[in-house]
Ligand code: KG4
């Protein structure tokens with residue numbers, strides 16, 4: 001069995017996965033959303049303290065598996081430095097005490113492997129990764145070969161939902177709140193700009209759209225003066241602009257890349273409005289679409305464990321004295337993940 005730990009942002013999660021069957025035997029996640037909600041975003045030091053409380057509590061429940069563990073896996077990049085360290089300290093200790101190998105896991109690769117948790121899927125695949133920290137399209141040919149085809153120039157998709165919700169005085173995380181509110185709104189009421197519409201660049205940018213949302217909020221007298229319908233209409237108009245932006249750039253990639261399988265992963269892939277738009281796009285281009293079950297879209301240790309199974313086969317281990325964190329860094333198009 002492999003025990004996996006995830007603490008890159010505001011979810012403390014541990015899973016135990018069986019190597020022979022690839023089945024998850026144990027999985028638990030404690031989210032900190034309620035604690036961060038009043039700040040409209042994640043406060044790193046608070047997140048770190050909450051991990052320090054939650055992770056040992058969850059670990060306690062995995063004790064029955066301890067003597068059958070063959071490896072321990074942990075997210076070591078990218079993420080918040082102070083929260084990554086919480087998971088790493090725990091993983092290092094376990095690896096040393098149990099005398100088992102330590103597997104470092106790239107969080108974004110974990111999201112990609114969320115597709116494999118419940119069903120056998122295979123590469124090559126084109127993947128749209130939309131989370132709180134990243135927006136990118138990847139060409140994934142194998143465990144070793146993952147190329148970034150397009151990436152974000154500024155705010156990620158999840159971040160833009162979070163900031164839009166914050167500007168309207170709604171809670172955190174903004175994604176699910178905006179998606180639900182948008183169901184009651186008129187997506188054509190506000191004519192928000194579709195980012196990079198007239199640009200040949202195959203990249204994503206959402207900071208201009210965020211600014212356009214801010215101007216609408218101000219023109220309506222601020223969040224306090226907006227009625228429920230104003231908020232719903234703005235949420236829907238914003239979500240529509242995000243969708244059009246993603247689709248426009250994805251179309252260009254679809255035209256250039258013949259790979260038949262396409263997937264959306266990451267926290268924002270839980271958005272059913274965006275999913276359904278991509279289902280139509282895939283039909284148009286004759287591609288097969290894949291998504292992870294909703295419970296594995298946002299951060300979780302099951303996806304880290306699933307990646308670790310493949311890493312274990314390849315023995316991509318690291319010395320517990322050498323493992324380090326790599327906090328968020330800008331990723332460039334053409335780079336291998
Ligand atoms: O993957 P994730 O759990 O954490 C990171 O790796 O960043 O993604 C969290 C992000 C948050 O920004 C959240 O607002 C967004 O995913 N999100 C959504 C939805 N559910 C979560 N965004 C849009 N629509 C959703 N339904």
Ligand code: ZN
Pocket residue numbers: 107111131132266267298299
């Ligand atoms: Zn994530």
